[in-house]
Amino acid sequence: MNVADSELIEGILQKEGFLQAESINDASAIFINTCAVRDHAEAKVHSRLGNFNRIKKEKPDVIIGMLGCMAQNLKDEILENKPYVDIVLGPDSYRKLPNLINNRLKDQKHIVDTKLSRFEVYDGLFPSRKEGINAWVSIMRGCDKFCTFCIVPFTRGRERSRSPESIVQEIEQAISNGFVEITLLGQNVNSYKFNGFDFTDLLLEVSKISGLERLRYTSPHPSDVNERLLQIMADTPNICNSIHFPLQAGSNKILKRMNRTYTKDHFLHYAQMIRDIIPGVGISTDIIVGFPGETEEDFQETLDVMDQIKFDSAFTFKYSSRPYTKAIEYDDHINEDIKQERLERLIELQKEHTLIRNQELVGETVKVLVEKESKKSDKYWSGRTDSNKWVIFEKGKVNVKEIIPVRITAAHGVTLRGQIEGN
Ligand code: SAH
Numbered sequence: 001m002n003v004a005d006s007e008l009i010e011g012i013l014q015k016e017g018f019l020q021a022e023s024i025n026d027a028s029a030i031f032i033n034t035c036a037v038r039d040h041a042e043a044k045v046h047s048r049l050g051n052f053n054r055i056k057k058e059k060p061d062v063i064i065g066m067l068g069c070m071a072q073n074l075k076d077e078i079l080e081n082k083p084y085v086d087i088v089l090g091p092d093s094y095r096k097l098p099n100l101i102n103n104r105l106k107d108q109k110h111i112v113d114t115k116l117s118r119f120e121v122y123d124g125l126f127p128s129r130k131e132g133i134n135a136w137v138s139i140m141r142g143c144d145k146f147c148t149f150c151i152v153p154f155t156r157g158r159e160r161s162r163s164p165e166s167i168v169q170e171i172e173q174a175i176s177n178g179f180v181e182i183t184l185l186g187q188n189v190n191s192y193k194f195n196g197f198d199f200t201d202l203l204l205e206v207s208k209i210s211g212l213e214r215l216r217y218t219s220p221h222p223s224d225v226n227e228r229l230l231q232i233m234a235d236t237p238n239i240c241n242s243i244h245f246p247l248q249a250g251s252n253k254i255l256k257r258m259n260r261t262y263t264k265d266h267f268l269h270y271a272q273m274i275r276d277i278i279p280g281v282g283i284s285t286d287i288i289v290g291f292p293g294e295t296e297e298d299f300q301e302t303l304d305v306m307d308q309i310k311f312d313s314a315f316t317f318k319y320s321s322r323p324y325t326k327a328i329e330y331d332d333h334i335n336e337d338i339k340q341e342r343l344e345r346l347i348e349l350q351k352e353h354t355l356i357r358n359q360e361l362v363g364e365t366v367k368v369l370v371e372k373e374s375k376k377s378d379k380y381w382s383g384r385t386d387s388n389k390w391v392i393f394e395k396g397k398v399n400v401k402e403i404i405p406v407r408i409t410a411a412h413g414v415t416l417r418g419q420i421e422g423n
């Protein structure tokens with residue numbers, strides 16, 4: 001999401017004649033786009049801001065700006081403790097950046113704009129994209145779900161969707177610029193709604209764009225996944241057989257306390273439906289350990305759901321208390337050691353499951369999009385399967401951006417090894 005927002009910001013600045021500096025030392029303005037979802041993300045930004053401060057001490061005219069969710073969340077603290085930060089802009093204020101830079105050049109006052117909008121979707125602006133395979137396309141912004149652990153509804157504001165016309169136009173442009181894969185993005189991507197046109201309608205519409213080889217999306221909310229969506233995914237060849245299906249926790253008590261709006265059974269039922277309807281589907285998830293009040297039994301239920309579903313991959317987090325959220329008020333927070341110990345057990349289990357899922361592919365021939373040279377050797381390509389797994393294989397005569405049949409020969413950990421069919 002932040003990569004997409006940074007590309008949008010760069011697009012806004014380029015349109016007004018600003019250019020990207022060759023290196024941070026050549027820059028006359030430095031912006032950091034921030035995430036507030038966990039404490040760890042914020043800590044990284046604080047440390048980076050410290051580096052910027054050192055640059056500013058040498059070159060006092062450099063403009064320093066903090067953009068995005070942390071700006072929204074921590075503006076007062078920044079103004080008080082980090083006076084070297086000149087511009088603080090929330091996620092709905094990026095359009096103002098060129099003007100603010102010009103104002104800042106004229107006048108030495110700090111500039112803060114963190115007003116959230118009910119309408120801003122950045123229509124009509126084209127992000128400046130870097131790599132040539134996958135283009136991130138934001139289709140909706142904000143979140144109305146208010147999970148009790150999550151700061152996003154407070155930093156990003158209310159849900160709003162872009163018009164299908166502007167989304168299609170942006171995708172057509174990205175394809176004419178050489179991108180072959182599109183990932184539709186939103187905090188709750190499948191809550192997309194524009195004048196009665198829903199997420200599945202949009203997915204189908206986008207899949208028809210000529211030249212689009214692969215279509216992905218993230219992050220859907222489990223409560224808004226339905227049979228029609230899954231059926232369209234199964235029936236449409238360029239919509240990838242891959243779904244992010246964020247569990248968060250396995251026990252009904254914790255799910256309720258998280259305000260996740262589904263139960264363990266609902267989740268299991270839909271996970272099964274995903275596997276039944278979409279052959280060869282890859283399912284990834286997000287899981288939080290150590291949410292307030294999580295007992296060992298509750299945690300076991302998370303492991304139990306994992307055992308039943310055997311996700312292909314998982315993003316795993318220790319619960320982090322966030323300001324404004326309801327969960328911060330709970331009086332039964334879990335101590336750090338227990339969180340750490342649970343996280344380690346969870347990661348171990350997920351490793352086993354990833355290996356099991358990957359080994360199922362050994363001997364199969366799958367379609368792989370050639371994406372880049374392997375980090376290990378210049379004789380190998382790396383590419384992704386439709387189900388979102390990385391495969392490494394000898395280069396042969398194929399090129400980047402081609403979709404080719406690869407026979408999977410081995411599965412070690414998260415990466416697959418393969419051989420181009422016919423080679
Ligand atoms: N809208 C998406 C998630 C966006 S945030 C969804 O509902 O699934 C991405 C992930 O960060 C979440 O799925 C959750 O697992 C994690 N996360 C969010 N807030 C967190 C917190 N306070 N502590 C730990 N992990 C958190």
Ligand code: SF4
Nearest residue numbers: 143145146147150152
């Ligand atoms: Fe956060 Fe929940 Fe909204 Fe996802 S659905 S962004 S976890 S509040």
